Amino acid sequence: MNTVTNVRLTTAVKSNASLYKQVEDAFSILSALDLVNHINVINRKKLTIRQLFQRDTTPLIVFESSGPKLYFTAETPIYFHLDTVKVKLQLMKQNKQPVLVEMVDYIAKDLPSFNFVDGTMGFGRDSYLILKTFKQATIYAIEQHPLIHYVISEGMKRYLDEETYKRIHFINDDYNKWVKRHPEVVDLLYLDKMFERTLDENDRMGELSKMTGTNQEIVSVSDYKYLIVKAHYKSQTFKNLKVTQCIRKSTKTHYGLKINHKRLGHQYSAKLK
Numbered sequence: 467m468n469t470v471t472n473v474r475l476t477t478a479v480k481s482n483a484s485l486y487k488q489v490e491d492a493f494s495i496l497s498a499l500d501l502v503n504h505i506n507v508i509n510r511k512k513l514t515i516r517q518l519f520q521r522d523t524t525p526l527i528v529f530e531s532s533g534p535k536l537y538f539t540a541e542t543p544i545y546f547h548l549d550t551v552k553v554k555l556q557l558m559k560q561n562k563q564p565v566l567v568e569m570v571d572y573i574a575k576d577l578p579s580f581n582f583v584d585g586t587m588g589f590g591r592d593s594y595l596i597l598k599t600f601k602q603a604t605i606y607a608i609e610q611h612p613l614i615h616y617v618i619s620e621g622m623k624r625y626l627d628e629e630t631y632k633r634i635h636f637i638n639d640d641y642n643k644w645v646k647r648h649p650e651v652v653d654l655l656y657l658d659k660m661f662e663r664t665l666d667e668n669d670r671m672g673e674l675s676k677m678t679g680t681n682q683e684i685v686s687v688s689d690y691k692y693l694i695v696k697a698h699y700k701s702q703t704f705k706n707l708k709v710t711q712c713i714r715k716s717t718k719t720h721y722g723l724k725i726n727h728k729r730l731g732h733q734y735s736a737k738l739k
C-alpha cells in the first residue's frame with residue numbers, strides 16, 4: 467500500500483534562517499515525490515499546533531532545531547528519537563543482547579559484509595540498532611509512507627557521522643515491490659509488523675499504527691537469504707510467511723527466522739560445517 471498525501475510545512479514559533487532553509491529544502495524534496503500531492507508552506511506566526519489543526523487537518527511537518535516533527539493530529543508528533551535504542555545499546559555494554567541483535571549475529575558474525583533490508587522502517591530504531599552494532603552491515607531502510615520516510619530519515623541523519631551515514635539507504639517504497647526489483651541486494655530481510663507499546667511512548671506508536679494501518683494483508687515474499695520477522699505472539703504473520711516462531715514466554719513480542727536454502731546454495735552448507 468503506497469499512500470498519497472498532502473502536507474503542510476512550517477517552522478517552530480521561534481524560527482531562524484536555518485529552519486526556513488530546511489522548509490525550502492523539504493519543499494523541493496517532497497515536491498519531487500509522486501506520493502505527495504500538494505504542499506502548503508504556512509507562516510507559523512505564534513499559532514499553536516492545536517490552532518493549526520482547528521480548520522485544516524492536513525498532515526503538518528514542523529521544522530524545529532531538534533529535527534522535523536510530523537503531526538497527523540495536534541496531539542502526538544512522529545519523529546526520530548533514540549529512546550529505546552539508547553537503552554538497548556546500554557544493555558549491550560553489560561552483555562545483554564537484544565533478540566534482534568542475537569539473531570543477526572547468528573547469521574552474519576562470520577560474514578565480512580552483508581545487507582540488512584529493513585522492510586518496515588517506521589521510527590527507524592531497529593535500522594539504527596543494526597547500523598550501530600554491525601559495522602560490516604549496509605542498511606536499506608524501507609518505509610512506504612512518504613512523510614514518515616521523510617521525517618525519520620532526516621531525523622536519523624542528525625545522529626550519524628559521515629562514515630556511518632554512507633552505510634544506510636533510506637527508501638520510500640512498499641518493500642514487496644522494492645525487494646522484487648532488487649533481489650540481489652537482499653541478504654537479510656527484516657519485517658516488523660508489530661506496533662508494540664512501550665512505557666514512554668505509547669502515544670507515538672499508537673499514532674503510527676493509526677496512520678499506517680495495522681491490518682494490512684501480509685504478502686508472501688521469497689527474495690531473501692534470511693528472513694527475520696517480529697510480531698505479536700498471537701499474530702498470523704508467522705504462519706502466513708511460514709516462519710518458525712521462537713517462543714518467548716515472558717513477552718508478547720516474538721521473533722521468527724526463516725532460511726531460504728535455495729538462495730543460499732553452497733554458502734549455507736559451508737556455514738553448517
Ligand SMILES: C[S@@+](CC[C@H](N)C(=O)[O-])C[C@H]1O[C@@H](n2cnc3c(N)ncnc32)[C@H](O)[C@@H]1O
Nearest residue numbers: 586588589590591592609610640641658660678
Ligand atoms: C511497527 S512499525 C516498525 C517499527 C520499526 N521496526 C522501528 O524500529 O521503529 C511498521 C512500519 O512499517 C511500515 N510498513 C508497513 N507495511 C509496509 C510495506 N509493505 N512496505 C514498507 N513499509 C511498510 C508502516 O508504515 C510502519 O511505519
